[in-house]
Amino acid sequence: MKLAIVGGGSTYTPELIDGFARLRDVLPLEEVVLVDPDEERLALVGGISQRMLAHAGHPARLTTTTELVAGVTDADAVLVQLRVGGQDARHADETWPHEADCIGQETTGPGGFAKALRTVPVVLRIAEAVRRHAKPDAWIVDFTNPVGIVTRALLQEGHRAVGLCNVAIGFQRRFARILDVAPDQVQLGHVGLNHLTWERSVTVAGRDELPGLIEGRLGELAGDVHLAPELVSGLGALPSYYLRYFYAHDEVLREQRTEPTRAEAVRAIERELLALYADESQVEKPAALEGRGGAFYSEAAIELLAAIHGGEAERAVPRVVNLRNDGVLPFLPDDHVIEVPARYREGRFVAESVAALPDDFTGLISSVAGYERLALDAAVHGGRGRVLRAMRAHPLVRDHDRAERLTDLLLAENARFLEWA
């Protein structure tokens, strides 16, 4: 099979390549193409990727190209993992919201909204090229954030797409280690929207281990997600660390005002990584890559591609993906994109049913979903009025004057990325 990786110049790519080498029996790749507009990045990342495959004795041919159409032509699957504006735009997303007393984050709140506005048109153009030039049944696997909004943009345009994030697989691996079982024995009761999720159960051999884990390892688990133990025990569920931007908003804002941004930290990691990638003697994934947030994203991607391409037997447990709601969360529209366990069957992903959620979860999910819908509308159609309306709808904003201020800041910081601004 031919896999195209759009945003292949990402410093994350060797993580995927490492997965291809380790999981070669699961996913029989013949050709991998890294597509990226940045030639320098392509040369460095392509170089180490080729050396890694050769070192592992993987038979796949790896090429690089700056030409999107050439890259996706005849692809069996296309992975999209790009960041419009790079770490500079991310640094901006992580700082300007502070001027209106709001947290700055690359996927959550006003910063995530800016990212959505920059990203949706770019990903839709890529998807059109996939529709025209890739194999007719090719899937788009979207890692590009904000995954919920981007996946919905793709589905709305009729693309065969699924969204993926590593938060769930991270929890699955973590619980498996604690419980001393194989990861695919651990079934997560994972529910919500991308980067707005809770683990409500952790089932192993038919038994929910989460109540016992919360009782026995409360401090450790709450510490993992940087939330108060009393909050976690009160919820009876384990939120992802992205919920910290809601449950501990003011605390995060105080921290962010004095600490360097994540973009700055990532820039430093990337400098180190690129120097290693340039080193011809480097033939394996550098340990420094563990400093990035993408742990297990290669496993998540490869297992998903294997399921789509029939290389995988029926799994013991479903995998968590971003897909159309279609009634699974009855309080959301059918066409909303949710993040829940699902199985791939007869050419599509089918979500498992989800037990009724408590009112605090449905309330927060509903309000963020409302924002996400308005944000996509703004990303597709443009216009300050649409941006303002989505901004105000975000539960971290709400106040009209603050929304006005944030809208002005967003537009000033992102004008060069927005065709309509």
Ligand code: G6P
């Ligand atoms: C996690 C999230 C991703 C996000 C990444 C950021 O993996 O699930 O959606 O892109 O963290 O990692 P970084 O190293 O760029 O901060």
Ligand code: MN
């Ligand atoms: Mn790039």
Ligand code: MN
């Ligand atoms: Mn994610």
